[in-house]
Amino acid sequence: MLLKQIYDEDLAHASYLIGCQAAGEAIVVDPRRDVDEYLDLARANGMTITAVAETHIHADYLSGSRELATRAGSALFVSDEGGPDWTYGPAFDDAVRMKDGCVIILGNVLVKAVHTPGHTPEHMSFLVTDGAQADAPGFILTGDFVFVGDVGRPDLLDEVAGHVDTRFPGAKDLFASLRDRFLSLPDYVQVLPAHGAGSACGKALGAIPTSTVGYERAFSWWSEYLRNDDEQGFVDELLQGQPDAPFYFARMKAQNKNGPVIIGAPPALIEYSPEELAAALSRDEVIFVDTRHNREVHRGAVERSLNIPGPAKTASYGAWVYDPEAEHRPLVLLAHDRREAESQRDHLCRVGIDSVVGYATGLEGLELTTPKTIAPQDLDGFEHSLLLDVRNATEYADGHIPGADHISGARVLRSLDRLPHDGTIVAYCQSGVRSSVVASALRRSGLDITELEGSYLGWAALPSSIPVTGLAMAGAERVGHAAGQPDQGASRSMRGGER
DSSP states (O other): OEEEEEEETTTTEEEEEEEETTTTEEEEESOOSOOHHHHHHHHHTTOEEEEEEOSSOOSSSOOOHHHHHHHHTOEEEEEOOSOGGGOOOGGGTTSEEEOTTOEEEETTEEEEEEEOOSSSTTOEEEEEEETTTOSSOOEEEEETSEETTEEOOSOHHHHHSOOSSTHHHHHHHHHHHIIIIITTSOTTOEEEESBOTTOTTOSSOOSSSOEEHHHHHHHSTTHHHHHTTOHHHHHHHHHTTOOOOOTHHHHHHHHHHHOOOOOOSOOOOEEOOHHHHHHHHHTTOOEEEEOSOHHHHTTOEETTOEEOOOSTTHHHHHHHHOOTTTOOSOEEEEOSSHHHHHHHHHHHHTTTOOOEEEEESOOTTSOEEOOOEEOGGGSTTOOOSEEEEOSOHHHHHHOBOTTOEEOOTTTGGGOGGGSOSSSEEEEEOSSSHHHHHHHHHHHHTTOEEEEETTHHHHHHTSTTOOOBOTTTTTTOOOTTOOTTOOOOOOOSOOSSSOO
């Protein structure tokens, strides 16, 4: 049996190719939308992708299951559990709709679907048996059910899908799935999750890519509650301190349920000369995406450009500041060459941004402006209408600049009505990366934005700095809190630094 994990650092997303070498057949589970890597991997191992499967209707990225099944000519498998509200749409009419116990056979390899509700009602996990070596499962693909050191959050349906209080029955379903499905497996079974550290699909995901049932049984935060049959304690702990759910999750959830558009072979990107780009910008025909680090952006940038540093986090930050359902101008990327631009385009398509039409290799000949900044030591005497902290909620609670209000950068474009349109907003994050991304989008929305140089770390380094902590602000009303909603925490561990 061949088993390969394909990991996307940008979205902290893992997909899997599993195949039988003897039969030359493979299945891909939870693929991303740019699918060439799966086709190349199968071809390199002398295999044909004959099946594509999803664990559930995803919220954090746009699924590539329909894309890959179409390109490979393979069968598509999706869940048919969870009730009518969680049924995949008509675009999946040609798919095999799996019930609990459905088995997919690939030569000597058996892949069995197991209904594991909790994160979502329709969620499936897959037990994998290598028939050439064993007569029982040795692996479980857990999707967003069980992560390394954590479990999938059940509150996203409330947060992004417009449901009310589904988090409570979802958390109880998750407890039952752990007890009856996961912990009934032998300790040696390897756990292969769909996400790692940095994902907003849980709050304590580990950076180790895989685990075992025995390790999670012994060391996960939730294991004690299961050992003590303490359902309420589990529910309380699970729902406390979940990370901010980015606003684009709602778009992903809806599109994944209805069926993502199949993009096929994308058209060739246009290389814009400085004159062509300047003309297109003057006619407001395109949006320019500045992919440089904020240090370079602050030396001079194209007016009303979006700062989406790449390519490592192009999808993550791009989804924060560009909504393809609200903005119809295409994107032109700053890139060293065509290959880099195509890589950035691939990242953006993973979150449903399909509007990249071209790239430019430099800023020569373009009119530049210098984004406004302020030094931390000058903040006290600077007149502003709002001091805006765009970090995650737990970062804010752990310590923030006195007087700052909080809106997560992943939600700020859905919160424009809560921001002052008169006066200057001073924005900061931890080191300046996220606040530069957010500031560029807010400037495009017509707001007057000044960025704090060095952001929170720069301010905290001042001898006179005394941050406000969660204890000091208990009970205080802040801009970043929607009425009736609990504070949402940040992920406890992250890959690749600040997000």
